[in-house]
Amino acid sequence: MSKINLTVNKKNYSVDVDPDTPLLWVLRDTLGLTGTKYGCGEGICGSCTVHVDGNAERSCILSVKNVEGSEITTIEGLAENPDHPIFKTWIDLEVSQCGYCQPGQIMTLAAMLNKNASKSEIENEMSSVLCRCGTYHRIRKAVDKLVE
Numbered sequence: 001m002s003k004i005n006l007t008v009n010k011k012n013y014s015v016d017v018d019p020d021t022p023l024l025w026v027l028r029d030t031l032g033l034t035g036t037k038y039g040c041g042e043g044i045c046g047s048c049t050v051h052v053d054g055n056a057e058r059s060c061i062l063s064v065k066n067v068e069g070s071e072i073t074t075i076e077g078l079a080e081n082p083d084h085p086i087f088k089t090w091i092d093l094e095v096s097q098c099g100y101c102q103p104g105q106i107m108t109l110a111a112m113l114n115k116n117a118s119k120s121e122i123e124n125e126m127s128s129v130l131c132r133c134g135t136y137h138r139i140r141k142a143v144d145k146l147v148e
């Protein structure tokens with residue numbers, strides 16, 4: 001165990017954990033931020049996506065020691081602005097089905113929008129975030145609405 005200093009959603013934390021623990025489990029189990037989801041644990045599905053210094057990263061394969069000093073944002077941080085255009089669009093178009101993968105979808109999209117990525121760059125990035133309900137067509141409509 002080691003003390004690791006983290007900044008998550010603009011709040012500072014000092015956590016006592018194994019430094020090799022994936023960030024996902026520190027967020028969920030230590031900090032109680034359960035909006036970030038566990039899907040595969042192998043960096044494949046994208047359910048665990050958070051922002052690290054503004055970049056979309058898969059927190060299940062990121063050791064917590066490697067994000068000390070970085071700005072981490074989770075879906076809870078994004079939701080501090082309930083008027084965020086992504087949330088409004090998601091609700092308007094009823095994108096979610098079971099909802100499990102949606103934090104990962106939304107965090108991936110938010111990082112791309114923050115970088116003014118093109119629609120094709122967004123679609124390319126989001127094609128690797130998996131949804132077992134198959135909401136892809138509604139996600140694509142939401143992206144179309146947000147990137148007109």
Ligand code: FES
Nearest residue numbers: 039040041046060
């Ligand atoms: Fe991290 Fe699937 S749980 S990519």
